[in-house]
Amino acid sequence: MERLEVRRLFRPAPAPEPLMNAAATRPRFTIVTPNWNGQAYLRPCLESVVEQNYPELEYIVVDGDSSDGSRIIIEEFRDQLSGLICEPDNGHADALNKGFAASTGEIMGWINSDDVILPGTLSFVARLFEARPDIDWITGRPSSMNADGVIEWMGPVRPWSRVRFLAGDNQWIQQESTFWRRSLWERAGGRLDTDFQLANDFELWCRFFRHAELHTVDRHLGCFRVRPGQRSIVYKTRYEKEARQILARELEQAEPDFRDAFATLLPDAPVTLDADARQRRDKELSVCDPPIIRASSLRPARQGGRKETAPQIFENAIERACAPSLLTRFKGVHAGQRCFIMGNGPSLNQTDLSLLDGETVFACNSIYMLFNRIDWRPTYYACVDSRVLPDRASEIAAMLDANPSMTGFFPAVIQEHVGDKRRTPARTALPSAKNRFYFNEVFGTLEDLPDSMFSTDIEAGVVQPHTVTITMLQIAAYMGFSEIYLIGCDTRYVVPDSVKADDPDALALTSTRDDDPNHFDPAYFGKDRKWHAPNTAMMIEHYKFARQALEARAIKVFNATVGGDLEVFDRIDYETLFDPEVRTIIRERKIAAQPAEGAAPQTSRIEAMIERAPARLRAPLLSAWRNRAFLAAMAVAGIAFLGFLALDWSAPLRPWLWPLALFALAFAFTAGVAVKARRLLNEARVQLNDLQGREVARELRFIELEAQLEDARSRLDELESAQTGQD
Known part of the structure; x- marks a missing residue:
């Protein structure tokens, strides 16, 4: 075959026609196609790009001096190309680097010569980047076609994050459906790493993740062709080996604050999770997942229609993981109502808890250990202790999953009080779910008492407490309750001799026996359970600030605890809070829920005979x-x-x-x-x-x-x- 003499050809984009002036404002879009002897599938690839009809397309083809007729096909599209490079190269990554080095587009991507871009993709991607200036790179839903070009698989939408990727959920970000801004490309080095022969895209994604979050779009953007002799299939083992080398580098070079924040999720050595492991760990790895972008969110809102909620913008994975939830939905939802805030003291064993059925109850910490004694469940739940929350996270998650009507509140960041006082996202211990909310916990000060020690606006922040009851009081005040009754708040503690100290100041404790005298169950802080040494004097002082702040807002708080040492709030007899007939009503309700004595089950005669077997x-x-x-x-x-x-x-x-x-x-x-x-x-x-x-x-x-x-x-x-x- 006679070789064409043209080696490099670049032409300026044609001047727009008058009708196309509006299109000239669209961002310039660079697509590069590397090719070497890809004649068999090159034409549909080129057609899939030029038929996008995107007015500001910069399309560059880099051919590695093919000898199979590819150049003749490329010549047919020469007038529709912005650049053509035909010369030997040093492999796939080198060819792409040549193409991108010659490009000028604001948005970038590449499509290999055997794959295709799906119709309308470039316009959609450009519109997305215009609408979301906070986003630097995106990927769509994966899809694949056979050698004949018939699409046989269209994958589901799924989120991505740097934490997921390094933790082992990294197969695979589909390159054909991934696009990015030039600013990100330049921050990440402005080139593909030619030290790797196959996993060049995998290595690029790792560098992108250092600088920006990857957002998933619920739309198919590109399609991967599965064909005989494919590099990604023939050299799959080699690709995976290179990927492990890249992961090892990323784990070793991870920033200290990133490593500390996600220490419980990141492995020491590269791993790849199989399908079962991904499903099992999906919740915990979702801590940094950006929300999925729906195509409908980019459409202009109809007049009078519902406005889309503005997306939260985060600089990096740590910021997203530590972000508080939007809590305004809870403001004033119980205005003028009463509630009960339940501590976990031993006085609960002397309290008729059945009377709380139908009441709004706040509970905390290991309240689930009491569930075998009660027929109702708390409405709200809180846990804030930096030793209790990580130690009991699995039990707390199981409780909230089993009781979706319960709503849990947690600090967005767990602040340790001993050792190096590490700060870690609470979501790494307790992943997000529909009934879990995270607040910004702030330190109290003595500058503007009592409000500097007690917050009634949990959207702005919740003051870090000396007892979790203070946290529940702040949440209840924000919800608008006008009467609050405390039960189980004994405020009386003894540290058993069997407890061992985990720090020189004996602040961090670990129990060695099930001999807890301070709670309703001896196993509450039982063997191997972690907790903090209680400081009742500081608890009492914090209760006093809480009373002042609540009284200033006409919120009444009464202590209905049986006994105990908390005397900050006025005492009230617990049982007088209920109508005298409540006991009878509850008892009748329980009896009605049980089958009538002697009532025969609705079974057939044969089944009745079987029951006697x-x-x-x-x-x-x-x-x-x-x-x-x-x-x-x-x-x-x-x-x-x-x-x-x-x-x-x-x-x-x-x-x-x-x-x-x-x-x-x-x-x-x-x-x-x-x-x-x-x-x-x-x-x-x-x-x-x-x-x-x-x-x-x-x-x-x-x-x-x-x-x-x-x-x-x-x-x-x-x-x-x-x-x-x-x-």
Whole structure:
């Protein structure tokens, strides 16, 4: 084949027509396609880019001196290219570096010569970057097609973060669907690392993560082609080896504050989580996940329609992980109502807790250890102690997951009080969930008492307490409660001799026995449990500041604790807070919830007979009776068995009669089950294939329609701009 003499060709973008003046304001978009002997799939790749019809497209093709006819195909598109480099290179990364070095676009990305960009992608991505100046790079939902160009898989939307990536959830960010700003490219070094032969994109993502969050878009943007002889498949093992080397470097060079903040999540050596491990750790790794961007969020709001909530902007992963929740939803929600704030003192054992059924109750710390004694659950929950919260995080999470009606409040940052006094995001111990909220915890001062020691605006901050009861009082005041009753607040502590100190000042403690005298259960701070030495004098002083702040806002607080040493608030008899008939009502309610004595269950006669069978036989007999298909199979097998017995067996074969009969019976039953299972599996497979096919078709149709809509919007903008110019 005769070689073309052109080595490098760059041409300026054509001057826009008058109607296209509006489009000239769109950001310039650079796409680079590296190619070497990729003739078989090059044409659809080039077409997928030039047919985007994006007015400010800078498209550069870098060909590594191909010898397979690729250059002839490229020549057909020369007039639609902004740049063409045809010369030998030192591999994939080197070719890309050449293309990007010659580019000027504000938005950047590359598409390999065997992959494609889906319709409307460039306009959508440009519009997203224009609407969200806080975002530096994005990725879309993954998809793949076969060698013939038929899309066979369209993956789900999923979040990404630097924490996830380094913790092992790093397979894979789809390069074909990833785009970024030039400013990020330059901050990250402005080139791909040519020291790696295969995992160049993986290495680039690691450098991007150091500077900016990756935002996922709920839209398919590019498509990866699966074909024979593909580098990413043939050299998969080598790619993964390079990826491990890159991860090892990133873990070793991670900034100290990043490493400290996420120490509980990051491994010491590179790991790759399998599907089960990713699912199991998804909640804890979600601590830094940016919210998924929905395509609908970029559409202009209709007049009078609902306004989109402005997104929170964070500089880095640590800032996002430490960010407090938006708490304004709780302001005044219980205005004029009463509530009970429950401590965990031993006086709870002398308190009729059944009376609280139907009341608004705040609880704290290890209240779940009391759940086996009560039929109701607290409305609100709080835990703030920097030793208790990490130590009990799994139990707290299980409690809130099992009781979604409960709402939990936690400090956004856990501040340790001993040792190096490390600050870590609470979400690393207790991941976000619908019923978990995180507040900004601030230090109290003596400059503007009592408000400097007690906050009634938890959106602004919650003063760090000397007892978690103070935190619950601040939250209750913000919610608008006008009457607050304390129970279980004994404020009386004894440190057992069996407790060991974990620091020289004996502030951090660890129990060695289940001998806790300070709470409702001796195992509350039992063996191996971590806690802080209580300072009752400071608790009392903080209660006094709380009373002053609450009285200034006409909020009444009473101490309904049975006994104890807390005398800051006026005492009140707990049982007088309830109507005298409440006990009777609750007792009748419990009785009504139980089956009437002697009432027979609604069962059939056969089931009633089975209930009288020996205990070990009831379950299998009930299962057999309720499975009519099983009974039918057994009936057929029984008839066959009787026919088998009716045969005239000669004496020599008689000893084998029963074994053969049982074997035939078992074989017939197993064959029937296998045939039925096979039929069900085939039906399920057909239905699944049909569903997948329809889903892919819907996705493709949606992408096509969205591209048409984007084109119509662009034309409308151009017409409006032209009309404005004429006026």
